[in-house]
Amino acid sequence: MRFAPAAAALSLFLATTASVTVAQSGEPDPRAVSLVAQGQAALKAGDTQAAIDAYEAALAVDPGYTGIFLELAEAARQDGLQGKAIRYYREALEREPGNFAAISGEGEALVEKGAVEKAKRNLAQLQSLCGDSCPETVALQSTIAKGPPARLAAETSEEQTAAN
Numbered sequence: 001m002r003f004a005p006a007a008a009a010l011s012l013f014l015a016t017t018a019s020v021t022v023a024q025s026g027e028p029d030p031r032a033v034s035l036v037a038q039g040q041a042a043l044k045a046g047d048t049q050a051a052i053d054a055y056e057a058a059l060a061v062d063p064g065y066t067g068i069f070l071e072l073a074e075a076a077r078q079d080g081l082q083g084k085a086i087r088y089y090r091e092a093l094e095r096e097p098g099n100f101a102a103i104s105g106e107g108e109a110l111v112e113k114g115a116v117e118k119a120k121r122n123l124a125q126l127q128s129l130c131g132d133s134c135p136e137t138v139a140l141q142s143t144i145a146k147g148p149p150a151r152l153a154a155e156t157s158e159e160q161t162a163a164n
Helices: 004-023 030-044 048-061 067-078 082-095 100-113 116-130 135-146 150-163
Strands: none
Touching: 030 048, 030 067, 048 067, 067 082, 067 100, 082 100, 100 116, 100 135, 116 135
């Protein structure tokens, strides 16, 4: 009986350690991969809510699968929720700081939100990590060159006119 509290604490520690190790393993859970595929199909069909539901289910199955955050970010961007997308990209970057897709995606979402200067920082980071010919760098350069969406540019110019 004297060892019951110590045994309980030890078993709790081992269970927690085991679950963290499984969550950080290199191979994603096949069920999560299947749910991500369902989400991608829904996103292509234009059903962003069904895609988000599938991605969130995949995240519940395999919380260590960083790719899910990139998918969630893309769905949020298509839904017009750039702030939420940026949060998902940053979560992916916390897990994998050198993830080119997350750096580029965050930069594109920043442009869509109107924060072009911040997006240029992401571009500089990509250029230093993977060079000018990297697909992610090229995609972000293209998005920055296009600038913010027309509706956002019109709103910004109206605000500047009103301020003067």
